[in-house]
């Protein structure tokens with residue numbers, strides 16, 4: 001590694017030739033010098049730390065809560081563990097012969113127990129021993145910047161540890177739920193995604209506010225577990241950033257499951273007159289909804305408010321802007337990086353981990369004094385964040401999408417044509433589920449003759465997505481895609497039908 005000025009001396013220590021390790025400054029405090037310091041041990045932070053350490057850069061990973069982040073304990077894993085049993089039961093009931101054997105009700109207690117196991121019972125020993133196995137040093141406590149390359153970590157007992165990075169600091173602190181500042185929020189104690197993914201009991205009545213991905217998934221999960229769910233949506237559609245048919249088919253599925261969907265429902269205030277009694281959701285216009293719990297799934301905000309951003313010229317609370325090598329913009333030098341939700345590029349675990357791989361690769365390249373474009377895979381620029389983000393909504397039916405929707409492609413000024421196909425008409429779909437309902441759309445860039453977006457809605461549609469991601473990222477010409485023959489009788493035959501529909 002090339003030598004860099006060692007900023008530990010700014011804490012009062014002479015560390016100009018210090019190897020990574022502990023340094024004692026004049027005042028006797030110990031400063032730990034690492035090559036790389038990562039703040040936040042969600043999936044992106046863990047991945048970034050593992051990669052820089054594996055490349056020979058001594059790396060510290062700072063975590064104030066559980067190693068594994070939201071995804072492991074209060075987001076992806078527990079939410080999908082809540083959703084999967086209902087999907088499996090619905091799949092069995094859609095197949096004659098299996099249907100007769102699947103007549104019972106979902107066993108809510110077993111589902112919650114399985115969810116607890118998927119969330120590792122909210123303990124992180126497994127993640128910690130993995131960190132040990134890859135030699136990353138875990139520093140427990142809240143980290144904050146204290147100037148360029150400097151990090152102060154405050155442990156739960158209030159003690160502080162000062163760290164300095166020789167090469168890079170990476171901020172991977174994620175996001176937290178954004179609650180609207182409505183009257184009565186403190187008194188009514190609404191659920192956020194934390195309670196919605198970790199509750200140990202099924203409320204009798206649940207009101208869900210918000211028709212985005214978290215809102216529709218949690219509405220589906222808790223309705224299946226036995227709650228009576230009312231889904232309150234301000235606009236007139238679910239999943240507003242998706243192809244319109246995604247919101248329509250998901251709304252149909254939720255209604256079939258018994259969810260009461262109210263569109264044009266804007267929450268004005270919340271009350272819980274008796275602390276042990278139900279909450280009252282007051283809607284603009286005067287209507288009310290009574291529910292035992294109220295989940296606000298109304299977006300996320302950056303977790304940067306107590307991160308010392310002001311010490312490097314940034315504004316606390318803001319999302320971090322990053323270039324394609326995940327270097328934080330607005331900070332001189334090339335030492336500050338960010339990956340995951342905190343940069344607001346694509347708030348999904350797989351995209352955060354992708355960014356972490358890129359950031360680690362860029363940090364290692366720069367530490368070696370190399371340019372950032374010369375990795376064997378051209379791996380130091382996060383291009384897929386812009387053009388090809390895959391996402392699945394695990395409702396019944398599932399919705400899956402990658403790349404641009406027709407509307408977003410047109411807004412981007414592309415000359416595009418969309419072709420649609422009824423997924424239920426594909427032989428594999430009819431075998432998958434009786435009366436299969438679903439739809440697929442392929443958005444083609446007419447000038448380049450490549451797929452720039454694809455969406456699939458239907459049972460099991462999530463597993464169709466990676467082929468689309470490859471087509472979009474690989475910019476596979478339609479003339480070549482024509483030779484990618486889907487196996488018969490799979491639902492993937494929809495690709496052939498979409499290409500036939502496009503050729504006319």
Ligand SMILES: Cc1cc2nc3c(=O)[nH]c(=O)nc-3n(C[C@H](O)[C@H](O)[C@H](O)COP(=O)(O)OP(=O)(O)OC[C@H]3O[C@@H](n4cnc5c(N)ncnc54)[C@H](O)[C@@H]3O)c2cc1C
Nearest residue numbers: 040042064069070075076142143173174340341347348349
């Ligand atoms: C209900 C729900 C379901 C979801 N389902 C999916 C899904 O199915 N698939 C998917 O891809 N994405 C899903 N997501 C999104 C996914 O959870 C996030 O994109 C992912 O967790 C982002 O990882 P992250 O590391 O950036 O942030 P986080 O997972 O939030 O991790 C950040 C970590 O940093 C720590 N931290 C923060 N500040 C400090 C500090 N100052 N000092 C020390 N530590 C700090 C936190 O304690 C936390 O552990 C879901 C989100 C929600 C809310």
